[in-house]
Amino acid sequence: MTAFVLACYIGLKMEGSIYFKNVNDCMHYKNALHNQTIMKKEKEQTYQCMCKLVPQIDPDKVRIY
Numbered sequence: 001m002t003a004f005v006l007a008c009y010i011g012l013k014m015e016g017s018i019y020f021k022n023v024n025d026c027m028h029y030k031n032a033l034h035n036q037t038i039m040k041k042e043k044e045q046t047y048q049c050m051c052k053l054v055p056q057i058d059p060d061k062v063r064i065y
Helices: 023-033
Strands: 003-010 013-020 037-040 043-054
Touching: 003 023, 013 023, 013 043, 023 043
Parallel strands: none
Antiparallel strands: 003 013, 003 043, 037 043
16 A cells, blocks of 8 residues: 655654655645744753655554554
8 A cells, every 4th residue: 555654853863753644634734843943951942853755654554643
């Protein structure tokens, strides 16, 4: 099965990811989260999020929304 992963980073560290069945859902959440600033360890940091195509994913091992 093909899916789209929304991956969000702070710096070089991945902070979270979620899989979607279509790119429109992935882009909706990417647009809401990308470039948000948060306070972490008393330092302002910015989320960097992107949608990536995952050509082969096992839906029995990963929840896909």
